Structure formats: structure tokens, C-alpha cells
Amino acid sequence: MTDAPGRLPSSLTLVGAGKMGGSMLAGWLAGGLDPRRTTLIDPAPAPEIVALCEARGLGLNPAAPPASEVVVLAIKPQGLAAAAPALDALLGPDALLVSILAGKTIADLRTRLPSARAVVRAMPNLPASIGRGATGAAANAEVSADQRDRADALLAATGLVEWLADEALIDAVTAVSGSGPAYVFLLAEALAEAGVAAGLPPETAARLARATVAGSGALLDGSPVAADALRRNVTSPGGTTAAGLAVLMRADGMAALLREAVAAAKRRAGELAG
Structure with a gap:
């Protein structure tokens, strides 16, 4: 279970704003994420996401996405292979990758995204949009204490967080609280x-x-x-x-x-x- 959350990332790029990604974004903005330093990448954003970006000043599909402290991957897991080259270009050497892709292991992510070093794999659920979510998370050894603090703050802004010692338990989290x-x-x-x-x-x-x-x-x-x-x-x-x-x-x-x-x-x- 999470301790008291730390600060939210100073900058964030969210890749994918479907039901889950959009719900998490709503929770983060409500929790104090700076919209001016938040970038959203989605090839077909829903009208409400476009309106949110326009109203709050989020960057939507910029031609040259800025480097971000944290990159959150929220696309459909089936689309990872095709999107991998463009996604890898978003990851700077010090970036933390937070993935909510069901079934995609940290090892798989690092294979497909060579620039990914520090990786947190998480499985949130839909009530994150009202701050009542439940998320299981696991980190690889390259995630620093400070990066884990940033990830914890992000996930805790949407509800309960349970950090798992074994990444293999994520599939069970997906089946219980994710679904x-x-x-x-x-x-x-x-x-x-x-x-x-x-x-x-x-x-x-x-x-x-x-x-x-x-x-x-x-x-x-x-x-x-x-x-x-x-x-x-x-x-x-x-x-x-x-x-x-x-x-x-x-x-x-x-x-x-x-x-x-x-x-x-x-x-x-x-x-x-x-």
C-alpha cells in the first residue's frame, strides 16, 4: 500500500487518451498536475479530450514533443509493436516510463523501446477519474527512489496504490481490480x-x-x-x-x-x- 504521496512530475507526456488514459489524466489534473507542462499524444482524440486540452492549455499532438520527466504509456497493448519507434523517440536518458498496458512486461517494453531504462508497470482502473481508483504497480531495478516517488504521486492522485514486489502479480491485479x-x-x-x-x-x-x-x-x-x-x-x-x-x-x-x-x-x- 502506498505511503503519503510525493510531488507530481514537473512534466509529463501521456501517450493514449482512451477511457483509461483519459480517466487518469482527469485525476492528475484534479490532483495538481501542471497542464502547461503536460503533453498528450493521441492520433484520434475524443472530442472531450480535445476540449480539455484547449480549455486547460495542454499540448495536443505537437510536431516536436518536448522531453518530459515522465512518459505514461496508455495505448492499447495490441498497438505497441507498430507504435514502438515513435514511442522510443519520446524517451530521454533520464525519463521514467510508466506503462499501463495489460500483459506487456517490463522486459517486453525494454526490448521494444531500447531507450527505456527506468520502467514502472502499473494497472489502474476506471474509478481513477474520480480519485477512487485502485492500482497495482511494480518497478524495475533502474527506477530510482526519486522516480518511484514521482510514479507513486501520479498513481496515488487517482486513488489506492499497491506496490508489488513481484511483477508477475500484475496479471492478477489486472484480473481483479483492473477488470x-x-x-x-x-x-x-x-x-x-x-x-x-x-x-x-x-x-x-x-x-x-x-x-x-x-x-x-x-x-x-x-x-x-x-x-x-x-x-x-x-x-x-x-x-x-x-x-x-x-x-x-x-x-x-x-x-x-x-x-x-x-x-x-x-x-x-x-x-x-x-
Whole structure:
């Protein structure tokens, strides 16, 4: 888990401003990143990204990108090979490369980007855009204490950071917290659909499901009590919640499905390394 974050980088280049890159950028700007020393490189930026750059004074696709203290790589992992020559040109001898590419190892990055020396591999998630993200990160031996401090400040500006001693654990982080928001959104979606099947109007079911998932998450976040204890605290023996949990907690229920889902996502993260 991260300690108190240090200062944000004095200059930053973000390569790729899709859902994840754009979400992180929003978190960094909210956390005090200097937009005048921030460069964004994206061949097809979304209209909202273009508007953000114009409003805040970020450099968007300059002909000659300036050297930056930190370069953040947020393109699709499948595009790394084709983009590698242009990306390598962005890396000065003292630059820190922070990659959020699923499945792309530090060794792979250094092979494809010969100028990359100090590398942090990180896996954030979408709630980074509201400062409630969860990120796992690992650094190679060339990352100095000061560079790790810069990386930690960047990642902590978007939420929780867990530094990993073993880079191999990143694929598991990808499968749990990286993909996890989609699992939670699916829970809200499925709960609303179940409410409709039980007789509720669709709009009412959707509102109740959304508020229940959001409120329960806030309660879990704000409580020192473990998740299993909170579950037991709201489950009266022989009551309605117990009846529902008896279905969800059977051998082929939610826990088994999530284990299978996380295993599939982890496996896919490994495949993306190829």
C-alpha cells in the first residue's frame, strides 16, 4: 500500500487518451498536475479530450514533443509493436516510463523501446477519474527512489496504490481490480434485471440497484469491518437475505463464477504479452 504521496512530475507526456488514459489524466489534473507542462499524444482524440486540452492549455499532438520527466504509456497493448519507434523517440536518458498496458512486461517494453531504462508497470482502473481508483504497480531495478516517488504521486492522485514486489502479480491485479469495475457494473445490471423479473418497474429497479451497489460500496470503504463480517451483520438467520445468499453462495454460485472470471481475465492478460 502506498505511503503519503510525493510531488507530481514537473512534466509529463501521456501517450493514449482512451477511457483509461483519459480517466487518469482527469485525476492528475484534479490532483495538481501542471497542464502547461503536460503533453498528450493521441492520433484520434475524443472530442472531450480535445476540449480539455484547449480549455486547460495542454499540448495536443505537437510536431516536436518536448522531453518530459515522465512518459505514461496508455495505448492499447495490441498497438505497441507498430507504435514502438515513435514511442522510443519520446524517451530521454533520464525519463521514467510508466506503462499501463495489460500483459506487456517490463522486459517486453525494454526490448521494444531500447531507450527505456527506468520502467514502472502499473494497472489502474476506471474509478481513477474520480480519485477512487485502485492500482497495482511494480518497478524495475533502474527506477530510482526519486522516480518511484514521482510514479507513486501520479498513481496515488487517482486513488489506492499497491506496490508489488513481484511483477508477475500484475496479471492478477489486472484480473481483479483492473477488470473489477465491469464486474460491479454487471452486478448492478443483473440486480436490476432480477428486480424487473420480480415485478418492479424497470426504472424503479434500476434506481434501487444502482443506489444499493453504490451505497454498499461506500459503506464497505468507510468501515474497518471486513467484507465477510459486514455480510454476516446484515444477514438474519432464516430471513430474506439468508434465503438469497443461499443461492449466491452455493457451490456453483457467485464465488465460483468470480474465480472463473478472474482466472479468464488473468489468462487473457498473459496472452496479450505475446
